[in-house]
Amino acid sequence: MSFADSSMNSNSVYLTRENVNIIVGALSSGAKKVETTVDCNLTKTKLELLPDEVILGGRSFNFAELRELSHKLTGIIKVEEGNIRRLEFFAGKYYKLRPTRFAPTVEIDGISMHRTQDIDPWEDSRMKTAQVVKKGGIALDTCGGLGYTAIWAVRLGAKEVISVEKDENIRKLRKDNPHSRAFFCAEIQAVEGDIYRLISGFQNEIFDCVIHDPPRFSLAGELYGREFYEQLARILKPGGGMFHYTGNPYSKGRGRNFIQGITARLTEAGFLVKPCPQALGLTAVKR
Ligand SMILES: C[S@@+](CC[C@H](N)C(=O)[O-])C[C@H]1O[C@@H](n2cnc3c(N)ncnc32)[C@H](O)[C@@H]1O
Numbered sequence: 001m002s003f004a005d006s007s008m009n010s011n012s013v014y015l016t017r018e019n020v021n022i023i024v025g026a027l028s029s030g031a032k033k034v035e036t037t038v039d040c041n042l043t044k045t046k047l048e049l050l051p052d053e054v055i056l057g058g059r060s061f062n063f064a065e066l067r068e069l070s071h072k073l074t075g076i077i078k079v080e081e082g083n084i085r086r087l088e089f090f091a092g093k094y095y096k097l098r099p100t101r102f103a104p105t106v107e108i109d110g111i112s113m114h115r116t117q118d119i120d121p122w123e124d125s126r127m128k129t130a131q132v133v134k135k136g137g138i139a140l141d142t143c144g145g146l147g148y149t150a151i152w153a154v155r156l157g158a159k160e161v162i163s164v165e166k167d168e169n170i171r172k173l174r175k176d177n178p179h180s181r182a183f184f185c186a187e188i189q190a191v192e193g194d195i196y197r198l199i200s201g202f203q204n205e206i207f208d209c210v211i212h213d214p215p216r217f218s219l220a221g222e223l224y225g226r227e228f229y230e231q232l233a234r235i236l237k238p239g240g241g242m243f244h245y246t247g248n249p250y251s252k253g254r255g256r257n258f259i260q261g262i263t264a265r266l267t268e269a270g271f272l273v274k275p276c277p278q279a280l281g282l283t284a285v286k287r
Pocket of ligand 1: 125
């Protein structure tokens with residue numbers, strides 16, 4: 001797999017409250033070195049410490065500055081060639097890459113785009129993808145996000161993945177996220193746009209599987225509608241499978257009707273539908 005994007009410099013350093021706390025602790029104890037992750041848990045690095053400072057990503061951080069960050073930082077700071085950038089911003093909505101135990105999630109106006117309780121976003125994405133991807137197939141990833149489901153589709157054997165993402169701010173954060181690096185590879189075709197509009201341009205029966213991981217219903221109701229499901233049935237090969245993430249509607253007070261509604265519309269569109277509680281969704285096979 002080749003990395004196709006030069007903006008992702010592996011010399012970049014990512015600060016979170018967790019690694020800043022570790023550095024602050026080491027500086028307080030007078031240590032000369034400390035081992036921690038500076039790429040959001042992908043690898044561990046040994047950092048050289050000066051008496052009251054540390055050089056990270058070409059920039060000096062003194063003890064007071066780090067201690068303040070250790071109290072206040074809730075997101076992720078990227079330090080590259082001496083420049084500091086918070087991986088969160090307002091652009092009509094508030095976008096934030098938020099650290100978890102392993103791979104970051106992305107929040108839009110405080111709503112997380114992955115499961116983060118009891119499971120981290122990386123494993124969440126593996127589970128969604130593993131329900132449908134088969135070796136050698138062509139996969140459609142309807143809602144690309146940080147690219148985790150597309151990366152997993154390749155790891156699980158898909159020969160080609162078409163991954164669609166409509167929000168340029170999410171695509172920007174994807175470029176900055178160290179866990180998204182494998183997204184930029186020959187097997188994944190990143191498409192910028194709205195799957196609801198683009199789907200009509202795909203040929204009949206060209207995909208072996210679909211990973212449908214939409215935002216919640218209140219944010220993208222059209223991606224849960226009969227018309228869209230009919231398009232999904234059209235572009236899937238007979239016998240092809242789809243995983244449709246639904247979340248746990250019971251926790252949001254919507255309950256059984258919500259799942260029954262999705263199941264009924266998928267069935268009418270030509271799918272055989274089964275619950276998939278372990279991945280909080282449904283699997284649907286084109287009849
Ligand atoms: C739950 S997240 C997907 C997470 C993703 N599967 C991953 O592995 O990181 C939903 C994503 O769908 C995007 N989205 C919402 N509506 C869309 C649409 N109509 N077409 C394409 N992407 C859309 C959102 O911007 C968001 O990034």
